Amino acid sequence: MKYTLVCTLSELPNDEGLKVVQGNTAVAVFKVNGEVFATQDLCSHAKWSLSEGGYLEGDVIVCSLHMGKFCARTGEVKMAPPWKPLKKYPVRVDGDDVYVAFEDGYFEKELC
Numbered sequence: 001m002k003y004t005l006v007c008t009l010s011e012l013p014n015d016e017g018l019k020v021v022q023g024n025t026a027v028a029v030f031k032v033n034g035e036v037f038a039t040q041d042l043c044s045h046a047k048w049s050l051s052e053g054g055y056l057e058g059d060v061i062v063c064s065l066h067m068g069k070f071c072a073r074t075g076e077v078k079m080a081p082p083w084k085p086l087k088k089y090p091v092r093v094d095g096d097d098v099y100v101a102f103e104d105g106y107f108e109k110e111l112c
């Protein structure tokens with residue numbers, strides 16, 4: 001798995017995501033109680049940027065366009081209108097550095 005340095009922990013906002021891009025892949029990185037999670041940046045409902053147009057309520061990502069909700073940990077839908085989960089991306093934290101494996105996005109089955 002190839003990880004790419006995307007930011008530092010201190011660059012991650014507390015209640016919203018940070019958009020990071022590699023090639024055609026845009027990922028939203030979220031910090032939740034000291035843990036870091038990464039999902040596809042575009043909402044699965046209507047392709048709204050979750051990092052630029054969304055925010056966190058605890059470990060739930062709220063999409064501000066239609067107020068759909070997703071679990072930041074698993075990508076599962078927590079509230080419609082979205083019905084499709086978010087793709088997740090492996091994250092590694094090394095000291096203050098945050099890495100994402102852009103080529104290894106996946107859908108997680110586990111519920112929050």
Ligand code: FES
Pocket residue numbers: 043044045046047048063064065066067068069081082
């Ligand atoms: S675009 Fe996100 S809920 Fe509709």
